[in-house]
Amino acid sequence: MCRLMIADGAAPNKVWIYGGLLVQTANNPACHVGWGWHVAPTVEVATGPGSDTYVIDPSLFPEPVTKTTWKSVQGDPSATLVDTDASVFYRSSGGMLSYDPTYTQTQSVLTTYRNNLKLRSASASGPPPYFACLTKPPGVQWFGSIDPNATHQWFTWGWPAAWHVVWTIMPSTICPGAPQLTWNVEVERANATQCTYWITVTNLTGDPVKFEGRYNIL
Amino acid sequence: MWTGVQWTGTIAPNTTHRWFTWGWPTAWHVVWYMMPTSPQPGAPELGWEVAVERANATQCTYWITVKNPTPNAVTFEGRFAVLS
Numbered sequence: 001m002c003r004l005m006i007a008d009g010a011a012p013n014k015v016w017i018y019g020g021l022l023v024q025t026a027n028n029p030a031c032h033v034g035w036g037w038h039v040a041p042t043v044e045v046a047t048g049p050g051s052d053t054y055v056i057d058p059s060l061f062p063e064p065v066t067k068t069t070w071k072s073v074q075g076d077p078s079a080t081l082v083d084t085d086a087s088v089f090y091r092s093s094g095g096m097l098s099y100d101p102t103y104t105q106t107q108s109v110l111t112t113y114r115n116n117l118k119l120r121s122a123s124a125s126g127p128p129p130y131f132a133c134l135t136k137p138p139g140v141q142w143f144g145s146i147d148p149n150a151t152h153q154w155f156t157w158g159w160p161a162a163w164h165v166v167w168t169i170m171p172s173t174i175c176p177g178a179p180q181l182t183w184n185v186e187v188e189r190a191n192a193t194q195c196t197y198w199i200t201v202t203n204l205t206g207d208p209v210k211f212e213g214r215y216n217i218l
Numbered sequence: 219m220w221t222g223v224q225w226t227g228t229i230a231p232n233t234t235h236r237w238f239t240w241g242w243p244t245a246w247h248v249v250w251y252m253m254p255t256s257p258q259p260g261a262p263e264l265g266w267e268v269a270v271e272r273a274n275a276t277q278c279t280y281w282i283t284v285k286n287p288t289p290n291a292v293t294f295e296g297r298f299a300v301l302s
Contacts, residue, residue, distance in 0.1 A: 058275065062274075062275040062276045063276075138302075139247055139302055166249055166301065168247055168248070168249060168270075169270060170244055170270060170272070170278065171270060171271065171272035171278070172272065173272060174272045174273070174274055174275065175271065175272060176271065176272075176273045176274065176279075177271070178271060179238075179269035179270065179271050179279075179281040180269070180270065180271050180272060181269060181270055182267060182268065182269035182270075183268075184267075204269060214247055216247050216249075216301035216302060218219075218301070
């Protein structure tokens, strides 16, 4: 991340955290991950008279956060934070530093974890996020998963026919660059007062996709 | 709920064309629909399909495929409604 940020003209540093870290996440089938240490880029953000340090860590937050907030979600109030410049590739808890100026080790580590993620995504666990770790938000009728290049139909029954209901689909699996899912909706009048919606979802990609099946009552 | 016009387009006779629009918050429930602005009474002028891509943790891209089944060019508004 620091390499990309520097290439984009930023001047990041790094913040390291050491402790018995335990992070709740929907991106692991166990709904949590344990770490002995963790690291993320930081940037100084001008705030008028001075500046504040923000941590950019997409593994934990969708937006920049303060170091206090960053530490607060890692499960160990007594964890210690250490700042270094961006050139440090690894810092041991004892303070030993190693560097990776050509990003060779960086690429190797990223490849290892990327392959691990691909293997898990192709296993019975499927890709993240994992539904057992998620709370269903308002307006979400179901969490679905659909195989590569597949079409699958879901139905949901007992809806009052007097309600005006629209259905949409939102992928949970991130895969930028092309459309992932399309859908169409059919409806069955089950009795005088109720109907059943049949929602057919098509996965346009070569990878499994998880999604939210959403509704709105107009 | 609020509504808007994301783009205006023209589609050639008997053709299908796809538009995309990016940076939409995934937390929003959005529906898409088309409205012709060139009257051609007597038959349907436009049909459409929507596909969606999760671009990152908080944003998505909508891909809207519009079909003009008529023998004439059709101008239209690409409309959306944010339901929640």
